[in-house]
Amino acid sequence: MLQFQLGLFCTGSILDHFPKKWNYFSSLFMVVLWVIEISLNPRSPASVVTVIPPKSVQPQWSLPDVPYNFATRSEVDSMNNNQACDIIGLVTYVGRVERIRSKEKTGPEKFWAYRWVHAVDGTTDSPFILEIFSSSQPEIFNNICPMTYLVCTQMRVCQTGCSVYLTSSTETQLFITGCHKKQPYVNEPKVKAFIQWTKTLKDSVMLRRTAVGGHYCYPPAPPTFTPTTNSNNEPITAVADLKGELESLQYREHRRVAVQGYVAAVQYHTWPPRPETPLSELQEGVSVRVVRDTGAANPPSTVEEMTLTQREMDSTSPDSDITVSPKRRRVQTGSRGVHRQYFTRSKMQSNRQAGLTSHEEEEEERWDEGELESEESEVEDEHTSVRQSPVGKEIVQTLQVPDVQQAASPPTALWESRVWPSVKQQVTDHFCCGRLDQESVPEKFHFDDREVLLHHLNLSPARWTPDLTSHTHTPVACTGYFTLTILGLKQMAAVDVLFVPVVSPDDPRAAGVPHTQHDNSLLSCISTGRLCVQPDGSCPTPGSLMSSAPQLESERVVCIVDLCLLGERRVEMICSKLYGTTDICQPDGTQ
Structure with a gap:
């Protein structure tokens, strides 16, 4: 038996290291330190571990100091790819926990759980974009929330084109409020500078910048698409093959696929959903109006008219009769026990429900800054603001998470290609996603709802609690x-995917979309993921966007779709980027 001293006394044996187990190191010293594995005997004889306080460490032991390599947000952009660093920041956004399939073909772990986190340190307006995987610190991983001081060690820099983010490595350790006391890094110069910066902040101002949950995927897709070298190194998936992709999805599994085809129809829906209003004016061969409900969330405005092609409104009202072609079949799971939610038109019609009401609420929010300053501060009473948006108003709404995916409400603006009315009855598989799920929309963070929000964001609660009541959902x-x-x-299969444009810098996704100007056509908006501010400071209206939809006629496109199974019969299918014909490159580099 060998005895050794590494800040503690223990008895055990030293084994040869596993060269592929630890991948990323920030210094030569760590390479030397981590090329051995310590194995402690459970019995015969049992190991004895004695923790030595730092003050009791003897100089003659020659134990090295724990090295740190803290980097500020302004320094990360100039760091090399795969370089390791430590960071400290104030959390402003926490994404939901999702899973991806393990790339290792051997081992017990088939899925890796992870979440996206934004944190700021005051050195630049841009946040740290952190991809944090679940590790041996589940309590900390599950309790990361906005307004928390977060320390991540041994993060790895990932440079992808113009995008940069940090991902956790096998050596990453996480520390949140409640864990900082007496940690060695509190004496680091950059940590002290961060603490001084936080003392200049106004809590109520920072709280308004926070958000949680919603669809979030990073890094963004590249500006051009090559079939054999797209962002995920996956070949194009035929629309008809999406059935297999959807059926194989597991709970909270995220998967990105690329589908190729033509944009046959575009619909615009307001959010949050409102009570249905039959669109009696949507008939064959007539002008279709872009209806704006002045009594709900949108400001009064004139009615804009736009001429659309002839269409069959088989989902206009709940009482309309629906006829389905004999060739059309319902797309459902065959052999799996879980009943997926592939809605046909008749299914959507029967499941359609009225929208929910909205209201405004006042909240008093308080938070504890933790041990980094060893003092508490109170958040000022803040009235929840209703912000004017270019295409509507942001409102407060209490929503219940549905047990099943609900059918989309009637659109307020529509466009169809010339071939779609005649082709859609011949389509054998039509994968419909219903309306936008509440979990796909990021929401404001409220301290009073902290436990409820963490319960919804995490895969499972850390401990059993009674049923939690619904919280105030502020999109x-x-x-x-x-x-x-x-x-x-x-032209034998079709899929409906959702596109949620970025319309405000408050949206967490705004940190990951390019800020180049474009002409605000529908194709440009879907390609970039956002709307551009017009010279008068406003964003284009849905009507003006839909007026450019005819540009999509006969345009061969590649759509990057993010899939995620949110729950039983609730599949999220969101378009993260659309490539036009000019953006699709051949494998040899030609377009």
Whole structure:
């Protein structure tokens, strides 16, 4: 038996290291330190571990100091790819926990759980974008929330084009409020500078910048698409093959696929959903109006008219009769026990429900800054603000998470290609996603709802609690979304995907979309993921966006779709980028 001293006394044996177990190191010293593995005997004889306080460490032991390599946000952009660093920041956004399939073909772990986190340190307006994987610190991982001081060690820099983010490595350790006391890093110069910066902040101002949950995917797709070298190194998936992708999804599994086809139809829906209003004016061969409900969330405005092509309104009202072609079949799971939610038109019609009401609420919010300053501060009483948005108003709404995916409400603006009315009855598989799920929309963070929010964001609660009541859902800068119908190249299958544009810098996704100017056409908005501010400071209206939809006629596109199973019969299908014909490159580099 060997005895050794590493800040503690223990008895055990030293084994050869596993060269592929630890991948990322920030210094040569760590390479030397981590090329051995310590194995402690459970019995015969049992190991004895004695923790030595730092003050009791003897100089003659020659134990090295724990090295730190803290980097500020302004320094990360100039760091090399795969370089390791430590960071400290104030959390402003916490994403939901999702899972991806393990890339290792061996081992017990089939899925890796992770979440996206934003943190700021005052050195620049841009936040740290952190991809944090669940590790041996589940309590800390599950309790990361906005307004928390977060320390992440041994993070790895990932440079992808113009995007940079940090991902956790196998050596990463997490520290949140409640864990900082007596940690060695509190004496680091950059940590002290961060603490001084936080003393200049106004809590109520920072709280308004916080958000949680919603659809979030990073890094953004590249500006051009090459079939054999897209962002995920995956080949194009035929629209008809989406059935297998959807059926194999597991709970909270995120998967990105690329589908190729034509944009057959575009619909615009307001958000939050409102009580249904039959669109009696949507008839064959007539002008279709872009209706704005002045009594709900949108300000009074004139009615804009736009001429659309002939369409069959088989989902206009709940009482309308629906006829389905004999060739059309319902897309459902065959052998799996879980009943998926592939809605056909008749299914959507029967499940349609009225929208929910909205209201405004006042809240008093308080938070504890933790041991970094060893003092408490109170957040000022803040009236929840209702912010004017270019395409509507941000409102406060109490919503219940549905047990099943609900059908989309009637659109307020529509466009169809010339071929879609005649082709859609011949489509054998039509994958419909229903309306935008509440969990797909990021919401404001409220301290009073902290436990409820963490319960919804995490895969499972850390401990059993009684049923939690619904909380106040305050969407972050989301006033509407588009439903794109992508028709396969063979015109035998179609899929409906949702596109939620970024309309405000308050949206957490704004940190990951390019800020280049474009012409605010529908194709440009879907390609970049956001709306551009017009010279008068406003954003384009849904009507002006839909007026450019005819540019999509006969345009061959590649749609990058993010799939995520939110729960039983609730699949999220969101378009993160649309490539036009000019943006699709051949494997040899030609377009």
